[in-house]
Amino acid sequence: MAAAHVHVLLFPAPLQGCLNSFLHLSTGLLRAGLYVTFLHTDHNLRRLATTTEAAASTSPRLRFLSVPDGLPDDHPRAVDGLPELMESLRRTGGAAYHDLLLASLLRDGFFPPVTCVVADGVMPFASDIAEELGVPAIAFRTPSACSVLAYLSVPKLVELGELPFPEGGDLDEPVRGVPGMESFLLRRRDLPVQCRQLTNKTTTTHEEEPLLKVMVAGTLHCRRKARALVLNTATSLESSAVAHLAREMRDVFAVGPLHAMSPAPAAATSLWRHDDGCVAWLDRQAERSVVYISLGSLTVISHHHFTEFLFGLVAAGYPFLWVLRPGMLEGSQDAALQEAISAVGKDRACVVPWVPQRDVLRHRAVGCFLTHCGWNSTIEGIVEGVPMVCWPFFLDQQINSRFVGAVWRNGLDMKDVCDRGVVERTVREAMESAEIRRSARALAAQLKSDIADDGSSALEFKRLVSFIRELSCTTTTG
Known part of the structure; x- marks a missing residue:
């Protein structure tokens, strides 16, 4: 036709x-x-x-x-x-x-x-x-x-007895029922987080967890x-x-x-209006000096998590651009915004509700991307060669972050931890590691060749x- x-x-x-x-x-x-x-x-x-x-x-x-x-x-x-x-x-x-x-x-x-x-x-x-x-x-x-393959493998994982997880079991236990991932250690914690809600006490299949x-x-x-x-x-x-x-x-x-x-x-492509002022703020920052933080369109965090991220970022010492989407934070969002900005000053912190992410990631000032590791964000970061720090929330994000840290090695996987000391350490390593930056640039070059x-x-x-x-x-x- x-x-x-x-x-x-x-x-x-x-x-x-x-x-x-x-x-x-x-x-x-x-x-x-x-x-x-x-x-x-x-x-x-x-x-x-x-x-x-x-x-x-x-x-x-x-x-x-x-x-x-x-x-x-x-x-x-x-x-x-x-x-x-x-x-x-x-x-x-x-x-x-x-x-x-x-x-x-x-x-x-x-x-x-x-x-x-x-x-x-x-x-x-x-x-x-x-x-x-x-x-x-x-x-x-x-x-x-890789996440589609993991979902396809869930019935086999149930058949093999790898799902449901035993109550109180070690989340670092290897998972062997997902094919094609033998070259690295795929752990229980790297499967979609909904898999953790299956226990021997509550269910014997995946059918009772609605989203899974x-x-x-x-x-x-x-x-x-x-x-x-x-x-x-x-x-x-x-x-x-x-x-x-x-x-x-x-x-x-x-x-x-x-x-x-x-x-x-x-x-x-955006259900939220972009704050274009963040690009002007980035223009005033030094090359590869800024930590960009965005946890996607669905993540909701507690004030405790917000505080740990904030103090970790402040301790790391880099300027940061932080996306706090409307409704993302439990509690008073306005107070949190003021808390973040006042912690380091307006010249070194920009907190906005939404950004044109592709423009941000390709900006010369961005040195690393603290991300929820949703697939769009993951490949956008990879294309621009930006090192990542991953804090996955749900669905495919757990397995994507494992690939970032253990397979592609273009970033660090911080899943299941929200501690200011860990945030400080991983952000500094992502910003300063020549090895991570080399891996990120090599991946970017390969994908540009692919398209x-x-x-x-x-x-x-x-x-x-x-x-x-x-x-x-x-x-x-x-």
Whole structure:
């Protein structure tokens, strides 16, 4: 089918990290000449109204539509409520999505019929509904390949007796049931943190932990039903995990880092408004002198954790740029902001609610990145060659941080510890270690080669576009 008639509907999970990756994917598909319908939830599209209008104006082949997620606007949509959000979206949004997709099988003004769906792999209903209507569906998983492999391995870990963990067991005990990770020590603490909530006293399977259940079920659905699996990674970065997933799936495309290969406008990818003043503050700092701290879009920390981070950063002695997202801190956020700034002075501390992270990470003043190790943040830091200090929170972040510290060696893994002395020591080492900086620069050089015209990721993206065109020829509209 000619590119002019190929129309892809993208349906991400309604979370900041997923939106990022899907928007970068949409940019690449538009560059390849395809039509793209990007499907938000009503709630997120209202938050992004101005930026999506601006993004849509850049291409006549891009449009943004939405479906309800079934929750009231004032619902916090926080970490503890993610299983509820996903179930509500399936139940309420699924029917609206069915009707929208059915209508999209007919020409809609300038847009040809939808010929292919790329849906988030944690939302099986989106692929199932598409296939029922005769539209081929591809799964896109936005976390790391190693974490997808870990989720795929959970039933085997249960079968082998490695899950559930014994109550009070050693979290440094090796885990042997995840294939392809024999070259380093994968520990219990490196599995998704929800695995720790399984104990012999409470359950014998993963089915009773709601968020883990969602992730495992989505991954298993990808293996059984998806026409292919798309990953926002490079084969050079996660070769073993990609290879093992390729044996389990019908096809696998490693097409990342998408933000470096086909970047969407920064404003369009953010549910929060950027504080651009932080870049001007960075301009006044010395080269590689600043510690940048961001714990992502979902992490919530206690005031105790905040205080330990703050005193550790002050003791380390470097200027810092700290993202304290609205609602991130338990207790009074305004008081915490003042506490952080007054601890070192405005010239040496900048605390803001949100930043244009890609611009920050590539800034000459940034010397290290204290991160939650979400996959978007991890690969953004890797692309810019910035050493990392990792304090993972949940989901894929535990295994990503293990790879940073033990496999790629471009940073340090501080998981499960929030102590001012540890913060001071690890930040200093990340800022000063020539070995870590060399590893970080080598990784950055490799990924830049991967996304170049004849690089592995660029070629994989071209193969993905060809695959979508071929699938589009199989779409039935009657």
